[in-house]
Amino acid sequence: MPKLTMVQALNLALREEMERDESVLVMGEDVGIDGGVFRVTDGLHEQFGPQRSLDTPLAESGILGTAIGMAIAGLRPVAEMQFSGFSYLMMGQWEGNATRMRSRTQGQHTCPLVVRMPYGGGVRALEHHSESREAMYATCPGGKVVIPSGPRNARALLLAAIRDDDPVVFMEPKHSYRSFREEVPEESETMPIGQAQVAREGDDLTVVAWGAMMRPTLKAVDEVAAKGASIEVIDLLTINPLDSDTICASVQKTGRCVIVQEAPRSFGVASEIIARINDDVLLYLEAPIKRLTGYDVVTPYFGREKSYIPPVSRIVHGLRETLEF
Amino acid sequence: MPRKTLAEFKVEHLRVLDENGHVDPELEPDLSTEQLHALYRGMVRARELDQRMLNLQRQGRIGTFGPCTGQEAPSCSAALAMKDDDWFVGAFRELGGRLMRGEPLTGTLFFHNGWEEGNVLPPEVSRRMLPFTIIVASQCLHAAGVGFAASQRGQGEAVVCFSGDGATSEGDFHEGLNFAGVWKAPVVFVSQNNQWAISVPREMQTSSQTLAQKGIAYDMPCIQVDGNDALACYVAISEALERARRGEGPSLIEAVTYRLLMHTTADDPRKYRTEDEEKEWWQKEPLIRFQKYMTAKGIWDDAKEEALRTELRAEVDEAVQTLESQKPWPAERPFDHVFAEPHPSITRQREEFLANLKEEADA
Incomplete structure (x- = not known):
């Protein structure tokens, strides 16, 4: 199995799907000749031509709005938002049309489309290039939100997202784009959207993380586990619809839970997970659920961003506190 | 270095039929009697349903809706000019065109009575028509x-898209024209300038002399037509559809018309415009001039008018009866259309909802 970065794995997924299904096309700002600013669509222009590797005008609402029309008319567009920080201009089309078309027409018109967007901090970028706003998209019923954490699941989930008959926002942790490689099977594989994955099994504590937070979380878990704790780690993978069954089954077993979230603390995915645990397995808890998150401040410029994203040391501390409660 | 003129632009206005029904024979389109009858029938059908819906709404028998009275010509002309495989993409004041394209009267009524089921159309209709926007x-x-997507398929499909004067202020209008222009997409944009975006008059919406000229920036042919003249609308839309089919890209047509009634039934125009202004526009409305035109051609008379009105009123009566005898659809249906495949979290909420309903009914 070749060892690929996440960028290479995503590129592989796009190439495979475009070869398999003629209705699939990629579109967005600089995705064609340039191959995308992160090179995720590199080489697709040469292989599939300008109509299936479509450089669009610079307009985010325009990109999603036209993708909606294409999807209704039988294509399967994979649109790229250059950075998630620019994607709010498409929010009107996402909330107003993409996520509602199925319900509005009771299934007569649907929007099988994917909106890929790099998100998250840690890459020393300009303002608007470092946010983690998955919760904004997750609050719209009818749309799915997927966040891979490594090259292998990025490839498998992107294939699943393209084949999905509903609109999917596919958020790519750009901090993980090239920071590590993983073996990715040559044969196509998909993973089910709407299911979390147990990344480590354990009995004493459940840790839930997703996207770029998975790497520091696993490091912290290794450090704490080395001293004898048995920790279960859940990689969320899909934000909406949320797989609360996997989370609640784990918490029922361990009685303790820590959630690691890059996004600001309030009104986020961690809050929703706590609510779900409260609904289903509250009486199994032996300790308060801990949230390790960003802060409710505007994402700072990169000069100080490092101290705002939960680092390994803070996660280690949080895990210990919850284990010892 | 002298300054050079790089480009010069002009905007034409087209009218074929004047307010009194006099036709300009040079501009008159070659339409058969059947086509003219179909166009008129489409406009009257929309007017009859619109007027009935207004009554129903006032009696609390349907919900809020935006009447189309006075604006029947552009969308009905489009429906006449379109082929079966063309796409109808509307806003919310194209009742006549929607009905001519095959939307059942009951669909309109169910939609305006608060049921998504109204958007569910016969498959042969929905395949080329998007729902209300x-x-x-x-x-x-x-x-x-x-x-x-249509030009990728290469089978000559074109799209007619409606929006209003207020829409020309929105980014999505300009992005739509821009994307279509860059892609040479086969789209005919029809801007129904009905003078009012709720209470904001056309002059406060844009300082442009015409709405048609918005197309110049996107290098597309653009024209202003008398939007209460169904023949002018037909000519301009047909020409634009032909260009689209030849691969020459999109066009913009400004149809100058007037919203004779309120924005929606929740609106009171007396707050922002005069009765005199409305009276003036009633003199220019599209049905009477078309009727005069057909009468002068010898293809229409009072008996035909009476027969048409009687037939359409009966059709509307029947649709209203269907509306009122329709049992409510299953309350839980929204849960079935969140995603293509049900997710356990939604399925559980569906069960919870049904249990709540039962409990509330038993209480």
């Missing part, structure tokens, strides 16, 4: 995307 101008982008 309430978010202003957002449909202009869908039309450009549908147009892109």
Whole structure:
């Protein structure tokens, strides 16, 4: 199995799907000749031509709005938002049309489309290039939100997202784009959207993380586990619809839970997970659920961003506190 | 270095039929009697349903709706000019065109009575018609995307997209025209300038002399037509559809018309415009001049008018009866259309909802 970065794995997924299904096309700002600013669509222009590797005008609402029309008319567009920080201009089309078309027409018109967007901090970028706003998209019923954490699941989930008959926002942790490689099977594989994955099994504590937070979380878990704790780690993978069954089954077993979230603390995915645990397995808890998150401040410029994203040391501390409660 | 003129632009106005029904024979389109009858029938059908819906709404028998009275010509002319495989992408004031394209009267009534089921159309209709768009101008982008997909297929499908004067202020309108222009997408954008975006008059919407000229920036042919003249609308839309089919890209047509009634039934125009202004526009409305035109041609008379009105009123009566005898659809249906495949979290909420309903009913 070749060892690929996440960028290479995503590129592989796009190439495979475009070869398999003629209705699939990629579109967005600089995705064609340039191959995308992160090179995720590199080489697709040469292989599939300008109509299936479509450089669009610079307009985010325009990109999603036209993708909606294409999807209704039988294509399967994979649109790229250059950075998630620019994607709010498409929010009107996402909330107003993409996520509602199925319900509005009771299934007569649907929007099988994917909106890929790099998100998250840690890459020393300009303002608007470092946010983690998955919760904004997750609050719209009818749309799915997927966040891979490594090259292998990025490839498998992107294939699943393209084949999905509903609109999917596919958020790519750009901090993980090239920071590590993983073996990715040559044969196509998909993973089910709407299911979390147990990344480590354990009995004493459940840790839930997703996207770029998975790497520091696993490091912290290794450090704490080395001293004898048995920790279960859940990689969320899909934000909406949320797989609360996997989370609640784990918490029922361990009685303790820590959630690691890059996004600001309030009104986020961690809050929703706590609510779900409260609904289903509250009486199994032996300790308060801990949230390790960003802060409710505007994402700072990169000069100080490092101290705002939960680092390994803070996660280690949080895990210990919850284990010892 | 002398300054050079790089480009000069002009905007034409087209009218074929004047307010008194006099036709300009040079401009008159070659339409058969059957086509003229179909066009008139489409406009009257919309007017009859619109007027009935107004009564029903006032009696609390349907919900809020936006009447189309006075604006029947552009969308009905489009429906006449379109082929079966063309796409109809509307906003919310194209009742006549929607009905001519095959939307059942009951669909309109169910929609306006608060049921998504009204958007569920016979498959042969829905395959080429998008549902009502309430978010202003957002449909202009869908039309450009549908147009892109249609030209990929290469089977000569074109798209007619409606929006209003207010929409020309929205980013999505401009993005739609821009994307369609860059892609040479086969889209005919029809801007129904009905003078009012709720209470904001056309002059406060844009300082442009015409709405048609908005197309110049996107290098597309554009024209202003008398939007209460169904023949002018037909000529301009047909020409634009032909260009689209020849691969020459999109066009913009400004149809100058007037919203004779309120924005929606929740609106009171007396707050922002005069009765005199409305009276003036009633003199220019599209049905009477078309009727005069057909009468002068010898293809229409009072007996035909009476027969048509009687037939359409009966059709509307029947649709209203169907509306009122319809049992409510299953309350839980929204849960069935969140995603293509049910997710356990939604399925559980569906069960919870049904249990709540039962408990509340038993209480």
